[in-house]
Amino acid sequence: MTRLIFLGPPGAGKGTQAKNLAEFLYIPHISTGDILRQAIQDQTNLGMQAQSFMDKGELVPDKLVEDMVEERLKQPDAQTGWILDGFPRKVTQAKFLGELLINLREGGEKVINLDAPDAVVINRLLGRGRKDDTEEVIRRRLEIYRDETAPLINYYSDRQQLLTVNGNQSQEEVFSDLKNIIAA
Numbered sequence: 001m002t003r004l005i006f007l008g009p010p011g012a013g014k015g016t017q018a019k020n021l022a023e024f025l026y027i028p029h030i031s032t033g034d035i036l037r038q039a040i041q042d043q044t045n046l047g048m049q050a051q052s053f054m055d056k057g058e059l060v061p062d063k064l065v066e067d068m069v070e071e072r073l074k075q076p077d078a079q080t081g082w083i084l085d086g087f088p089r090k091v092t093q094a095k096f097l098g099e100l101l102i103n104l105r106e107g108g109e110k111v112i113n114l115d116a117p118d119a120v121v122i123n124r125l126l127g128r129g130r131k132d133d134t135e136e137v138i139r140r141r142l143e144i145y146r147d148e149t150a151p152l153i154n155y156y157s158d159r160q161q162l163l164t165v166n167g168n169q170s171q172e173e174v175f176s177d178l179k180n181i182i183a184a
């Protein structure tokens with residue numbers, strides 16, 4: 001059973017690689033950013049609550065994303081494994097996930113730290129051009145990554161769950177490294 005968490009700065013290539021790896025492994029790619037963007041598009045209650053945070057590059061309140069992830073991980077297609085992309089993003093969310101997985105009797109999840117330098121990710125994000133890919137919002141997302149999300153590297157490393165992959169390579173090279181590291 002493969003359960004993977006993708007960690008890394010915005011623009012490291014988490015979404016790109018998680019999608020491909022999930023297809024390769026026949027497990028769902030669960031991206032909290034994608035679920036939230038869909039909720040905004042569908043104008044659901046969740047979407048309306050999340051939008052102002054996302055537009056500014058701020059994190060959406062824990063309770064909203066935690067409920068969303070819990071509901072998603074309980075779906076039938078997530079019973080044979082999953083790749084989580086964009087969650088957890090802070091230590092409180094990691095603790096929530098740890099407890100949820102104990103309650104669901106799931107475990108053995110590995111965390112892939114996909115890393116790339118700031119200059120590289122900024123360049124990629126400006127080229128991607130999502131609504132929150134403006135210079136100002138990218139700067140804020142990187143700040144939040146450094147302050148809130150990067151501490152998860154030590155959190156999972158201390159728990160012997162962390163694997164690191166260099167995201168500053170071609171997509172093919174990253175994919176190949178990912179396949180090797182999860183097979184090892």
Ligand SMILES: Nc1ncnc2c1ncn2[C@@H]1O[C@H](COP(=O)(O)OP(=O)(O)OP(=O)(O)O)[C@@H](O)[C@H]1O
Nearest residue numbers: 009010011012013014015016017124128169170171
């Ligand atoms: N190895 C790579 N080399 C060059 N460009 C890449 C690479 N991987 C992804 N990209 C491009 O960089 C941009 C960001 O990639 P992606 O959306 O996968 O990043 P992300 O880590 O999921 O970002 P975010 O956390 O902001 O959603 C996309 O336009 C993607 O096509």
Ligand SMILES: Nc1ncnc2c1ncn2[C@@H]1O[C@H](COP(=O)(O)O)[C@@H](O)[C@H]1O
Nearest residue numbers: 032033053054058059060065086087089
């Ligand atoms: N785990 C999360 N906690 C809080 N906010 C989140 C989380 N995942 C996504 N978000 C919000 O969505 C945007 C875009 O996320 P991407 O992973 O870059 O697609 C992010 O800036 C948060 O506002």
